[in-house]
Amino acid sequence: MSVVEVNGPAPYEVRIGSGVTAGLEQLTVGSRVAVIHPASVNHLAARVADLVGEIVDIEVPDAEAAKTPAVLSGCWDRLADAGLGRGDIVVGLGGGATTDLAGFVAATWMRGVRLIQVPTTVLGMADAAVGGKTGINIDAGKNLVGAFHEPVAVLCDTDSLNGLPVREVRSGMAEIVKCGFINDPVILNVIGKDPAQVLNTDSDAFHDVLARAVRVKASVVSADLTESTSRGSEVGRERLNYGHTLAHAIEAHQHFTWRHGEADAIGMIFAAELSAREIGLSTDTVARTRAVMAALGLPTTFDATPWPELRATMNLDKKVRRGVLRFVGLRAPGHVQMIEGPDEEVLRECYETLRPRRQHAA
Structure with missing residues (x-):
C-alpha cells in the first residue's frame, strides 16, 4: 500500500492499494454513513455496508448524468428523510462524477459534513477524488456550481478496477x-x-x-x-x-x-x-x-x-x-x-x- 499525505488546514491521507476499502470500518466508528453511488458499483456498496453496518443507500445515475441540480436535490431529500446529522459521514463511491457529486452533497448538507471518497475508476483515483473540488454541471457548462470541501480520507482500492472497461x-x-x-x-x-x-x-x-x-x-x-x-x-x-x-x-x-x-x-x-x-x-x-x-x-x-x-x-x-x-x-x-x-x-x-x-x- 502507498500512503500520500495531503497537507493543509485539515490534513488527510490518500491510501492506494489492494483492499484499502477496509479502512472504512475504523474511519466511520460512531457515525451514521450515507453512501452515494451508481448502480454499476452496487456490489461495492454492499461491501461498504458489511464494513460499517447499516447505511443510507443513495443510488444515483452513472457518469456525468449524476451531476445535475435534480440529482443533487434528490440526495438532500434522502439525507433529510434519513435524519443524517452534522456528526455523520457521506461516502462517495464510484467514478469521478460520483465523487464530485458526493463531495458537493457533503459540502452543502448542514453547511458541511465529513466526507470520505472511495473512487472506483482510474480518473477518480488520479484526480477527481483528491483535492476537495466538488460540484455539478448546469446547462451553461461543466462544474460551474460547486465548492471546495476536503475529504477526511481517500481510499483508492485498486481491487475495484478489476473489470473496468x-x-x-x-x-x-x-x-x-x-x-x-x-x-x-x-x-x-x-x-x-x-x-x-x-x-x-x-x-x-x-x-x-x-x-x-x-x-x-x-x-x-x-x-x-x-x-x-x-x-x-x-x-x-x-x-x-x-x-x-x-x-x-x-x-x-x-x-x-x-x-x-x-x-x-x-x-x-x-x-x-x-x-x-x-x-x-x-x-x-x-x-x-x-x-x-x-x-x-x-x-x-x-x-x-x-x-x-x-x-x-x-x-x-x-x-x-x-x-x-x-x-x-x-x-x-x-x-x-x-x-x-x-x-x-x-x-x-x-x-x-x-x-x-x-x-x-x-
Whole structure:
C-alpha cells in the first residue's frame, strides 16, 4: 500500500492499494454513513455496508448524468428523510462524477459534513477524488456550481478496477499523463517504455504512475487549496487545469458523451500547440504530446464542434479574469506558465491543428 499525505488546514491521507476499502470500518466508528453511488458499483456498496453496518443507500445515475441540480436535490431529500446529522459521514463511491457529486452533497448538507471518497475508476483515483473540488454541471457548462470541501480520507482500492472497461482506464490515464507534463516527467518516461503495461491496472507500472500522479496532485493542493495563488504568469493549483479549458467546452458541446479524459487529451494537445506559439514550448514536446495520447488509445483529433461555438463556451471558464481568457501553458515538461489573452487568430490556428488529416485520392 502507498500512503500520500495531503497537507493543509485539515490534513488527510490518500491510501492506494489492494483492499484499502477496509479502512472504512475504523474511519466511520460512531457515525451514521450515507453512501452515494451508481448502480454499476452496487456490489461495492454492499461491501461498504458489511464494513460499517447499516447505511443510507443513495443510488444515483452513472457518469456525468449524476451531476445535475435534480440529482443533487434528490440526495438532500434522502439525507433529510434519513435524519443524517452534522456528526455523520457521506461516502462517495464510484467514478469521478460520483465523487464530485458526493463531495458537493457533503459540502452543502448542514453547511458541511465529513466526507470520505472511495473512487472506483482510474480518473477518480488520479484526480477527481483528491483535492476537495466538488460540484455539478448546469446547462451553461461543466462544474460551474460547486465548492471546495476536503475529504477526511481517500481510499483508492485498486481491487475495484478489476473489470473496468478499457475506455475508462484510458480516460483516467489522460489525467495521469497531465501530471507528467505539469510536474513529474518520469510518468511520461514510464508510459513511453511500455504503454500496454501501464494500461494493465494490475501491473507495477500502473501502480507506479498512479501513485506518482496522486503525489503531484497532493503537492499542488497542499500549497494552494482554493486556486488562490495564481498571479500573472505564476501558477498555483490552476496548473491542474492543464488542457481543461478546451476539454470542458468539448464535453459540454458533446453532451458529455465524451469521457473527461478523452476531452482532456484533445485539450492538452491544443494547450501544447498554444504553448509552442506563445511561450516557446518545443515542437518535439508538442509531437510527444500527440504520441503519448495515441499510444494510450486516446483521441488526437477533433472537429465535431465549430470553433466559434467552443470559443463562446470557453468564456465561462473559471480561469477567466476580468473577461480575459487564460490558459495553463507549458514551457517544458514540469515547467508551467499562464498564457493570458492570446490572440484570437492564434487560438483558431491551434484548433485547426486538431482536425483529422484528409486522405486525398491520387
